[in-house]
Ligand SMILES: O=C(O)[C@@H](O)C(=O)CO
């Protein structure tokens with residue numbers, strides 16, 4: 209059965225962030241992910257994970273910023289990563305180093321590296337692809353040195369207009385070109401189904417590559433619970449079971465009402481297969 213991680217940036221927002229760990233554990237989650245840990249000292253997060261018997265399975269490298277203060281403000285300022293952005297080499301490297309520091313402290317094996325927002329002209333330039341591939345290679349090497357893995361995630365243009373990495377094809381091409389074992393795919397089935405369609409086919413294509421490091425889910429199109437809308441969630445979970453895929457599935461959705469009240473889909477799936 210797929211293993212499910214609670215995304216604490218989306219779920220349990222009824223509670224202040226640091227109380228979401230306890231809420232997730234109370235509902236039976238044994239792993240968490242969230243966007244950014246940088247507002248808190250790593251040891252505080254580590255204590256919370258330990259206290260509630262949770263594993264940290266994913267978080268993002270900073271969305272931008274070349275020092276701690278800028279990192280803390282980057283997301284609110286609209287930054288969405290720097291991996292493909294011109295003139296951002298030092299910022300990118302600072303972010304990767306900071307993320308890997310946290311990953312080691314939190315014993316987290318994977319971090320997500322966001323590519324950034326670009327206008328249509330820049331996005332089409334060959335030099336953008338070259339720069340992005342070069343930086344991903346560097347990041348994978350840094351991650352390998354500390355036993356960590358970096359992931360890339362196609363994000364749909366409806367939710368994030370201008371996001372450079374927005375198709376599965378782009379991600380697969382990059383992973384194949386670089387071919388580094390410490391670089392993998394974060395397959396967010398919501399983003400895929402939302403604008404590319406057929407998440408099931410995308411999963412079927414991705415699993416045999418051996419490069420899928422993490423999966424995320426949400427209902428389509430509303431990004432609520434997976435069973436709200438057109439995402440073929442049961443078929444997708446069945447496919448993960450059949451493939452005995454060993455990773456984590458992040459519940460990255462906005463609950464339609466209350467987080468706990470919306471966990472019916474998870475209970476139904478658990479009861480069905482146990
Ligand atoms: O899908 C998403 O939105 C996230 O996984 C993320 O990392 C950035 O928004």
Ligand SMILES: [Mg+2]
Pocket residue numbers: 361396424460
């Ligand atoms: Mg996602």
